[in-house]
Amino acid sequence: MEIDPEVIALRDRFHVPADDHRFRVICADGVDYVAQAEGRPDILFLDGFDNRGLPLALSERAFYDSCRKRLGRAGLLVANLCDNSMAFTVLQHRIAGSFDGRVIGVPAEQYGNRIVFASCDPAFPPPWPVVKQAAADLSCRGSVDYMLKARRIEPALQRWIPR
The missing domain is CATH 3.40.50.150 (Vaccinia Virus protein VP39)
Structure with a gap:
């Protein structure tokens, strides 16, 4: 909006x-x-x-x-x-x-x-291997480098500690 x-x-x-x-x-x-x-x-x-x-x-x-x-x-x-x-x-x-x-x-x-x-989804955030695979799958479909974008997310996923 x-x-x-x-x-x-x-x-x-x-x-x-x-x-x-x-x-x-x-x-x-x-x-x-x-x-x-x-x-x-x-x-x-x-x-x-x-x-x-x-x-x-x-x-x-x-x-x-x-x-x-x-x-x-x-x-x-x-x-x-x-x-x-x-x-x-x-x-x-x-x-x-x-x-x-x-x-x-x-x-x-x-x-x-x-x-x-x-998100309050219990599966959030997704583990790095799931994000990496999704990025690889998407990168095959077009001109956007989703792996590059996923690598920007990786450090945050590695640091994330559930409460």
Whole structure:
């Protein structure tokens, strides 16, 4: 979802796919939408920066609790966060509190950000051999080097310790 229709109008420029039965961009306030909307999406992507950074409402534990409730048991939160070490650590701990500790953080391809993956699925995060095999399978299908992407995730998977 995106609060600003002018940003949605730029979707082609940023290679955001067209809406279909599996994917859609919704014009709404993310905090309100996550808390009030019906349905259980498989994935919530969070990239909620404005010209000052991550808005306070998207930094609070209550928001991540709403994400957790909205996703259901096997859903996945994927959050793009600023790589300010102090702020990132606080946010990752808040997200972990909402998702039973099942959180990993990975440096983004562009410096300055980190991607947090969170789920309450008991099988999350998947073990490295499963991720490695999935990446190998996907890499055979196209031009994206999924093995390179998987190697960015590997250190976080190796460090992950269940609560």
